[in-house]
Amino acid sequence: MTTNEVTTPIESEPARETNYLNATTGIMSWLGTLDHKRIGVMYLVSVLMSFFVAGLFAMVIRIELMWPGETIIDQDTYNQMFTLHGAIMVFLVLIPSVPASLGNFVLPIMLGAKDVAFPRLNLFSYYLWVTGAVMAVAAILFGGVDTGWTFYVPYSTTGVDDRGAMDGVFFLTMAVFVLGFSSIFTGLNFIVTIHRLRPPGMTWFKMPLFLWAIYATGILQVMATPVIGITVLLLAVERTVGIGIFDPSLGGDPILFQHFFWFYSHPAVYIMILPPMGIISELISVHSHKHIFGYRFIAFSSVAIAIFSFLVWGHHMFVSSQSPLLNVVFSAITFSVAIPSAVKVFNWLATLYKGSISLNTPMLYALSFIFLFTIAGLTGLPLAVIATDIHLHDTYFVVAHFHYTMMGGALTGMLGGIHHWWPKITGRMYSEVWGRIACGLVFVGFNVTFFTQFVLGSLGMPRRYHDYSGPGWAQETTDLFHSLHFVSTMGSFIMALGFFLTAGYLIHSLFRGRRAPANPWGGRSLEWQCPSPPPVYNFAEPPHVGDCYDFSVLEWDEQEQGYHWRRDLAHDAGEA
Amino acid sequence: MSHADAHPDFLRHHFHTPKQQFEAGKLGMWLFLATEVLLFGGLFCGYAVWRGNHPEMFKYGSQFLETKWGAINTAVLITSSLTMAAAVTAAQRDNRRALVTLLSLTLAGALVFLGIKYIEYSHKFHEGWFPGMKFYEKPDLQHAKTWDHSKPIIGNEPFTAAAGATGQASQSAAPTRGGPEAEPSTVALAAIGPAGLRPGALEPPQPAHDDHAEAHTTHPLQDPQRPRNAHMFFNIYFMMTGLHGLHVLGGVLLLSWLIIGAVKGRFSAQYFTPVDLGGLYWHVVDLIWIFLFPLFYLI
Ligand code: HEM
Numbered sequence: 001m002t003t004n005e006v007t008t009p010i011e012s013e014p015a016r017e018t019n020y021l022n023a024t025t026g027i028m029s030w031l032g033t034l035d036h037k038r039i040g041v042m043y044l045v046s047v048l049m050s051f052f053v054a055g056l057f058a059m060v061i062r063i064e065l066m067w068p069g070e071t072i073i074d075q076d077t078y079n080q081m082f083t084l085h086g087a088i089m090v091f092l093v094l095i096p097s098v099p100a101s102l103g104n105f106v107l108p109i110m111l112g113a114k115d116v117a118f119p120r121l122n123l124f125s126y127y128l129w130v131t132g133a134v135m136a137v138a139a140i141l142f143g144g145v146d147t148g149w150t151f152y153v154p155y156s157t158t159g160v161d162d163r164g165a166m167d168g169v170f171f172l173t174m175a176v177f178v179l180g181f182s183s184i185f186t187g188l189n190f191i192v193t194i195h196r197l198r199p200p201g202m203t204w205f206k207m208p209l210f211l212w213a214i215y216a217t218g219i220l221q222v223m224a225t226p227v228i229g230i231t232v233l234l235l236a237v238e239r240t241v242g243i244g245i246f247d248p249s250l251g252g253d254p255i256l257f258q259h260f261f262w263f264y265s266h267p268a269v270y271i272m273i274l275p276p277m278g279i280i281s282e283l284i285s286v287h288s289h290k291h292i293f294g295y296r297f298i299a300f301s302s303v304a305i306a307i308f309s310f311l312v313w314g315h316h317m318f319v320s321s322q323s324p325l326l327n328v329v330f331s332a333i334t335f336s337v338a339i340p341s342a343v344k345v346f347n348w349l350a351t352l353y354k355g356s357i358s359l360n361t362p363m364l365y366a367l368s369f370i371f372l373f374t375i376a377g378l379t380g381l382p383l384a385v386i387a388t389d390i391h392l393h394d395t396y397f398v399v400a401h402f403h404y405t406m407m408g409g410a411l412t413g414m415l416g417g418i419h420h421w422w423p424k425i426t427g428r429m430y431s432e433v434w435g436r437i438a439c440g441l442v443f444v445g446f447n448v449t450f451f452t453q454f455v456l457g458s459l460g461m462p463r464r465y466h467d468y469s470g471p472g473w474a475q476e477t478t479d480l481f482h483s484l485h486f487v488s489t490m491g492s493f494i495m496a497l498g499f500f501l502t503a504g505y506l507i508h509s510l511f512r513g514r515r516a517p518a519n520p521w522g523g524r525s526l527e528w529q530c531p532s533p534p535p536v537y538n539f540a541e542p543p544h545v546g547d548c549y550d551f552s553v554l555e556w557d558e559q560e561q562g563y564h565w566r567r568d569l570a571h572d573a574g575e576a
Numbered sequence: 577m578s579h580a581d582a583h584p585d586f587l588r589h590h591f592h593t594p595k596q597q598f599e600a601g602k603l604g605m606w607l608f609l610a611t612e613v614l615l616f617g618g619l620f621c622g623y624a625v626w627r628g629n630h631p632e633m634f635k636y637g638s639q640f641l642e643t644k645w646g647a648i649n650t651a652v653l654i655t656s657s658l659t660m661a662a663a664v665t666a667a668q669r670d671n672r673r674a675l676v677t678l679l680s681l682t683l684a685g686a687l688v689f690l691g692i693k694y695i696e697y698s699h700k701f702h703e704g705w706f707p708g709m710k711f712y713e714k715p716d717l718q719h720a721k722t723w724d725h726s727k728p729i730i731g732n733e734p735f736t737a738a739a740g741a742t743g744q745a746s747q748s749a750a751p752t753r754g755g756p757e758a759e760p761s762t763v764a765l766a767a768i769g770p771a772g773l774r775p776g777a778l779e780p781p782q783p784a785h786d787d788h789a790e791a792h793t794t795h796p797l798q799d800p801q802r803p804r805n806a807h808m809f810f811n812i813y814f815m816m817t818g819l820h821g822l823h824v825l826g827g828v829l830l831l832s833w834l835i836i837g838a839v840k841g842r843f844s845a846q847y848f849t850p851v852d853l854g855g856l857y858w859h860v861v862d863l864i865w866i867f868l869f870p871l872f873y874l875i
């Protein structure tokens with residue numbers, strides 16, 4: 001059996017062995033690749049590009065709101081801006097983000113497999129994503145969309161007579177349909193991979209927690225996404241030929257649309273957050289060099305969240321004329337989702353306790369995740385209480401809540417994961433100093449931007465408003481909202497600076513970064529056992545599987561600037 | 577140990593054994609079929625809500641579907657499921673001739689099904705039942721653009737445009753939710769009829785000569801018993817059977833591809849995964865029809 005790479009440190013060879021990056025060359029070797037690692041990298045690049053575009057839209061929105069009255073864009077453009085910002089961030093960025101990019105890259109390696117179960121399906125889902133992205137662009141070109149990312153009827157069924165049925169709304173809903181299938185196939189692929197491609201010795205409870213998270217996410221993707229598929233399909237048919245299922249002017253039921261939409265979109269928020277939670281479990285344990293606390297609790301809480309999340313969609317509809325009984329039931333079940341979420345947070349804290357914490361960039365992101373996600377979850381509770389939600393619904397409080405979850409949670413987790421696996425993916429180390437500075441900027445900027453919005457929301461500032469002055473607005477209110485919006489926008493500039501900095505040093509590292517060792521952080525899961533970057537088929541032979549959170553067998557190598565197997569144990573590792 | 581010797585052609589590099597590959601494919605197919613069922617699940621759910629809101633229109637509309645054709649199609653699909661199952665066995669037994677024959681029979685079943693659906697659909701179009709409101713008269717554009725906020729949307733005073741088109745509107749709606757006090761909801765609107773339509777849009781064209789009027793009374797649009805929104809029944813009928821029809825069309829492509837593979841001898845007792853998975857798909861498509869048939873034709 002081959003010895004593990006960690007046991008034979010690479011003695012700073014000048015030339016690299018062939019790896020997945022240099023094994024074949026040329027643009028076609030990427031576009032037609034079946035290698036999960038390359039597909040993961042393509043997803044990462046595409047998702048980050050969409051993030052950039054939607055981020056620009058967000059800045060336009062924030063600048064518009066800095067002053068009362070019309071600042072840089074008119075009302076109609078404003079409506080299109082927040083719609084596209086939301087739709088792109090949700091469907092093109094956050095839903096595929098972690099599973100399709102980082103998950104694709106590390107899942108098979110962590111598992112000890114050569115690839116995902118269906119490599120061609122994997123590439124196909126990537127191209128479905130691309131098709132969806134192109135259709136989203138088409139939506140912008142064909143007159144834009146101003147329904148909000150939720151496509152509520154009747155916003156999404158009216159306007160047909162002025163604009164024709166084949167307009168932006170049609171293209172964007174069909175984009176969501178296509179992107180949904182991309183997500184379904186990714187989830188399906190991962191579930192089958194985890195079930196069928198585990199090498200001997202890799203039992204369910206030996207899997208790193210990231211894989212449990214991806215598995216739970218896969219269940220959500222497969223079980224919830226078809227519903228949004230049929231919903232947007234019905235919506236598109238409603239727009240084009242008028243079947244009258246949702247459109248009240250044809251006798252349809254617009255509330256049915258909301259039920260259908262949230263039946264998917266609530267689980268979808270857990271599609272976004274579960275994989276980053278999995279990343280955090282890895283980061284916390286690896287960077288505090290301590291065994292994860294409560295492995296089984298964390299693993300099962302992922303599955304519990306996945307199951308609960310199917311039963312709470314009605315909390316988005318407390319003021320939609322849903323029956324009071326339903327409101328109470330949905331409210332109660334919503335509280336219960338907080339339990340498995342809190343189980344995770346407490347286990348992470350217990351893992352940190354008495355760990356030997358390295359405060360490097362991935363760890364900083366992990367800590368900021370815990371902080372922000374806790375606020376996010378706690379502010380979800382007043383929204384789940386019917387009485388308070390009647391006041392808070394459709395205000396900036398909701399906006400702040402879901403940005404704390406989706407940006408403070410999902411995106412922060414993803415950034416932590418990108419920094420954690422960057423050496424593995426690219427084979428280069430980024431600048432640790434700049435990494436910490438940028439992380440700090442993002443953290444501060446984020447809180448300034450969105451904490452202010454909690455205040456705005458509780459004071460009654462409605463979401464999706466272009467202006468907060470003029471007839472009907474008291475002058476004091478306008479002034480108050482103006483100062484708060486102004487602060488919020490300032491925060492978003494700080495955040496933007498942090499992101500540009502991140503992009504800068506990461507790109508810089510590709511050319512000038514130090515060569516990464518196989519195991520820079522001291523991780524035990526299998527991806528740290530193959531070189532950085534990994535070879536094409538990851539493992540020639542099924543690798544040796546151990547307890548992936550037992551760090552006592554690793555030791556730091558000053559010369560290599562990385563961890564390797566303790567020399568006194570080296571033999572056991574090879575033989576097993 | 578090198579396993580290159582144990583790697584037959586059909587075994588993809590990242591699997592260790594043919595069994596592992598087969599099981600992965602099978603699990604993948606089951607998951608995919610679960611998503612298909614959920615996709616139709618959304619439609620079935622919509623059907624339930626609609627039927628709950630407007631029972632009269634289902635009762636009335638379904639009598640225009642010909643149970644004869646539906647029953648024949650059901651029989652055709654069940655038979656083709658049988659031949660498909662037999663085809664899988666033939667593949668497992670390495671019986672290439674039987675495999676090709678049975679797959680072709682299944683394909684024939686799929687084509688007959690689509691043919692009959694074509695007959696049914698064109699008959700419906702001919703009778704004046706279409707899959708969406710836009711196929712009837714053009715909506716009253718003026719009305720759609722200028723929304724009159726002073727008029728209550730739901731309640732005692734329905735849309736003026738709709739009221740013009742519908743006489744007994746409110747009466748037919750009320751009983752469905754047990755009395756006029758029932759929560760005002762879209763139900764009332766639904767029975768009133770599409771507000772976007774010009775008054776009289778759904779009325780059949782009046783015959784040019786009055787003395788021929790007698791001959792036209794059997795036309796469904798002139799039936800005095802007809803509830804105002806009977807056409808809505810056909811919207812969901814076309815939507816559900818149409819999506820199912822698309823899946824049958826997918827089955828036709830799949831079966832043709834399998835037949836080509838079988839003729840070329842690509843399948844054997846060692847490797848029959850595509851036939852097996854194609855079979856699973858076909859059974860699910862049949863199963864969905866088995867639910868559609870009674871829901872539309874029988875009850
Ligand atoms: C303890 C956990 C959570 C609770 C109790 C909770 C509760 C709620 C409630 C009740 C609402 C509806 C507010 C309203 O519209 O009036 C809401 C909105 C929302 N939540 Fe959460 N939430 C939780 C976690 C999350 C997570 C983890 C995410 C995403 C990753 C998330 C994303 C969202 C989004 C996107 C919306 C608003 C959607 C919209 O109207 O545009 N939530 N949440």
Ligand SMILES: [Cu+2]
Nearest residue numbers: 266313315316
């Ligand atoms: Cu929710």
